[in-house]
Amino acid sequence: MGRMTLGTVLRHSMLAVVVASGLMIGVSAAPVAETSGTATITYSTGAFSSTPSEQSRKEAIDQARKNAWERYTAGFDAGKMRSYRTIAPDILKSLDSYIVDYRIVDERIDKTARQLTLVVSIAVNQAAFDAKLAEVSKAGAQLTGDGSTIAFLFVARQVASSKSFDEKRTNIEVKEGARDESRTGKGNINNAAATSDYKTINKVTSGGSVERKADEVAYLMRSSSDVETSMKEVLGVAGFETTSYEDVVTTCGGPEANKIRAEFAKADEISRESRASAIKGARDCEARYFALGTMDVGLPDTDPVTGNMRVAVKVRGQVWNIEKKLPREVATVAPTQFVGLGPSADVASTNALNKAAKEAAQIIVNQLNAKGLE
Numbered sequence: 001m002g003r004m005t006l007g008t009v010l011r012h013s014m015l016a017v018v019v020a021s022g023l024m025i026g027v028s029a030a031p032v033a034e035t036s037g038t039a040t041i042t043y044s045t046g047a048f049s050s051t052p053s054e055q056s057r058k059e060a061i062d063q064a065r066k067n068a069w070e071r072y073t074a075g076f077d078a079g080k081m082r083s084y085r086t087i088a089p090d091i092l093k094s095l096d097s098y099i100v101d102y103r104i105v106d107e108r109i110d111k112t113a114r115q116l117t118l119v120v121s122i123a124v125n126q127a128a129f130d131a132k133l134a135e136v137s138k139a140g141a142q143l144t145g146d147g148s149t150i151a152f153l154f155v156a157r158q159v160a161s162s163k164s165f166d167e168k169r170t171n172i173e174v175k176e177g178a179r180d181e182s183r184t185g186k187g188n189i190n191n192a193a194a195t196s197d198y199k200t201i202n203k204v205t206s207g208g209s210v211e212r213k214a215d216e217v218a219y220l221m222r223s224s225s226d227v228e229t230s231m232k233e234v235l236g237v238a239g240f241e242t243t244s245y246e247d248v249v250t251t252c253g254g255p256e257a258n259k260i261r262a263e264f265a266k267a268d269e270i271s272r273e274s275r276a277s278a279i280k281g282a283r284d285c286e287a288r289y290f291a292l293g294t295m296d297v298g299l300p301d302t303d304p305v306t307g308n309m310r311v312a313v314k315v316r317g318q319v320w321n322i323e324k325k326l327p328r329e330v331a332t333v334a335p336t337q338f339v340g341l342g343p344s345a346d347v348a349s350t351n352a353l354n355k356a357a358k359e360a361a362q363i364i365v366n367q368l369n370a371k372g373l374e
Contacts, residue, residue, distance in 0.1 A: 102122045
């Protein structure tokens with residue numbers, strides 16, 4: 001087997017990290033994340049050695065760990081990146097507080113150029129890092145019970161069936177004709193039998209159209225209790241107070257949650273009247289924010305890597321500041337897909353829902369923090 005290039009080693013190490021992380025998807029919010037980094041330095045040697053000194057190896061390891069950290073932060077969404085930049089200098093000074101472990105994936109020594117290249121994989125304590133971000137946010141600085149209230153309803157929908165339609169093609173053909181006729185008839189001076197000569201010229205123009213019909217998807221509603229629990233956990237740590245939409249309806253009115261779920265079972269949006277009534281109920285209950293969204297659980301299949309059942313969940317949602325008469329959108333969860341694995345379809349879908357719920361809540365927190373909202 002030939003020697004792999006450094007780029008190949010790095011890609012393989014990243015793939016291994018992705019596969020390992022995939023096995024944990026849905027089990028929890030992945031408190032530890034792994035990523036890889038590389039560094040190349042000009043090394044010094046020991047007194048009686050041609051190999052890199054311990055000081056040079058330490059320097060290469062430190063640079064590779066910092067490069068891995070940069071790769072980790074490069075995956076942040078815009079909201080989280082804005083919050084991170086405000087504390088980046090402090091974080092870089094204390095990386096050991098957030099990098100819980102590291103290992104050397106590959107090492108290359110070029111004795112001619114006296115260069116040492118290391119590939120390092122790091123394990124990041126995401127919980128500690130997110131807690132640090134929360135500490136410096138306005139919401140995180142609130143005392144318990146003083147945070148802004150978020151009333152939310154995220155509906156979990158299970159795809160019951162999906163029907164696809166073939167293309168329907170309509171062809172149109174137009175023919176234009178011209179005839180040039182010369183005739184010798186009864187009135188000629190030779191009184192001969194009539195004869196006719198015809199020349200026909202046809203021009204054909206072809207055209208048409210293709211009709212595509214959108215897929216028909218039917219949904220079944222799933223319990224949202226696990227979704228709410230996962231979202232409350234993330235929002236609560238970030239300093240926001242949460243309340244379920246059912247409590248809003250009971251205390252201050254608004255359309256029943258089942259009515260909203262029934263509307264989401266037929267379409268991706270609820271009626272204008274239902275949304276306005278739900279927001280009014282949340283406002284009357286003194287909630288500052290109202291969040292509404294969907295989590296679509298796809299049909300299960302088999303993961304080719306692990307052999308486990310695999311289910312994808314697509315989440316999307318919006319958050320409005322409802323303090324004033326006109327609601328203002330302050331956070332958006334764009335359609336994003338998360339995958340859950342498990343020994344059965346039910347376990348896989350539950351894992352995917354929990355993962356999607358926590359990630360969606362974190363996206364909301366990141367955007368609110370980036371805007372300095374509390």
